[in-house]
Amino acid sequence: MLQAVQTRAPTLTKPIAQDAAAQRIGSRIDVNGVTRQFGKVVVLDKLSLAIEPGEFLTLLGPSGSGKTTLLGMIAGFQPVDAGEILVDGAPVQDVPSHRRGFGMVFQNYALFPHMTVAQNVAFPLRMAGVDRAGSDRRVAEVLETLRLSDHAQKLPTQLSGGQQQRVAIGRAIVKRPRVVLMDEPLSALDRRLRESTLVEIRDLHRSLGMTVIFVTHDQGEALALSDRIAVLDAGRIVQLGTPADLYRRPANKFVAGFVGxxxxxxxxxxxxxxxxxxxxxxxxxxxxxxxxxxxxxxxxxxxxxxxxxxxxxxxxxxxxxxxxxxxxxxxxxxxxxxxxxxxxxxxxxxxxxxxxxxxxxxxxxxxxxxxxxxxxxxx
Incomplete structure (x- = not known):
């Protein structure tokens, strides 16, 4: 279990943090009675969850618990069979994923191997039609914030795993989204890189004030990062609370054994x-x-x-x-x-x-x- 991180990563620099935190906060997300079924298998069963603006909420559970399916439904990658998903009060289940405006960080980084670091980070801006000057300025801010400025012209294959993950995070936040979704973003990193990247994600969230939904099966990551944790089992939330609540007062034997x-x-x-x-x-x-x-x-x-x-x-x-x-x-x-x-x-x-x-x-x-x-x- 990851407990107190002994070696703290360098504090993130502030250009994007000062700009974004002063202007934006995260969105509220309401998941109301959603169901997802594959054939006769019910993966999510009338699940409801309210995520506050600017909250860091982790979906924690074993393989097959429904956490990645729920994230996919919020992102727009999975259809909603029943129920609804609201972002700031507006239903989005019929809105295509690319129009929801969410940042997304994947487990496998999903970087373009033929593009440089700067080009990878700039890609969402290019797709949105942002002019070259505005794009260059924002990419420079993100790279400085994530301590990647010296690597701007490198290809992903020239970077360490931790650096590649920071590029993926940079690409997710460059458009200053109100919501960032992270699907097992640390699972491919070794222990030392995982701990340092964990600290960077926590600092970035505190600086930018965006809503983050983070999927993991690692309870150490969940305890260290989250404002609240939703523990899933068999398509249902079995407990929702702060890290301290779940650790000290688990609702049942499953939560007690899974968290700590x-x-x-x-x-x-x-x-x-x-x-x-x-x-x-x-x-x-x-x-x-x-x-x-x-x-x-x-x-x-x-x-x-x-x-x-x-x-x-x-x-x-x-x-x-x-x-x-x-x-x-x-x-x-x-x-x-x-x-x-x-x-x-x-x-x-x-x-x-x-x-x-x-x-x-x-x-x-x-x-x-x-x-x-x-x-x-x-x-």
Missing amino acids: ESNLIEVDVIEARNGIARVRDRAGFGFEVALGMRTVAPGPAVVLVRPERVMVVPAGTPNSLKATVVDAVFLGEILRVDIRLASGAMLQIRAMDRAHDQTPAEGDEISVAWSPSDCWVIE
Whole structure:
């Protein structure tokens, strides 16, 4: 999972950002009850979604969840079988894709191999009939913003993958669209390039204020970039919220497992009152879970606790559970410890490595605990 990016890419330069941010904001997009069906297979099922002007919204889900189909319908590449799509209140499902005015960034860059960087970026302006002087000025601004000025006369084959992706982004924003659609734009990059390009996309969005709809199956990208995330499964949105909401308070086991690393413990809820639930795991060990304003009914449930919230504590600590170390893996700054509770449940601990701490060994008997506010009941 991509968490905090340690090496920040150089801050984007400002000529296009100052101009565009002062004049434009993104469009509002409303997806109202859309359905898409291939034969008898329903890919999207009466899906609704409201995207605010200037929002960075990510469609996150596994292969086959419907996220790319939804993006294609918004872009105009896929027909709408039922429902409607509105942009700033106007229906667009019958508007051809090239007339919707959206910028588009593809997974495979889709650059013209025989054109230079400058010519690739200028292509949408040329198709729109922008005069040469205006086109040259705007292309120069975009190339400077994306730190590509020194590569203007190079062909795509002379660029790195990250540079090619920046050219594709430049082409998508050169017409100053109110909406930019990005379909898995980082999936072809290696880890280091992906992290630096991720930062550049985030900075660009903040500078330009456009609405961005971003498709990915990578929850790390979604957590780092998004104002909100829509998690899709089997053609439906199973949860919509901020990255923090999805990570800390997933709606179900699917979201818990798809967004971040998860420890899931089967429990019985004994009682719930005054914002606290008392639960007992399958081995009979009890602990407490903070509920906030929620209520949960007594009976079987699942408790989520993230690996970084699990602490090794002295034996006999209140609300602690006994465990056996199964494996310990040194990952540089992170130590990952796999443990088995007395109930048989497997948990993972992820902690900062400290030179003075003794690394747990396979077979060690330990006690673990977490704060009631650091776990979450999934009914």
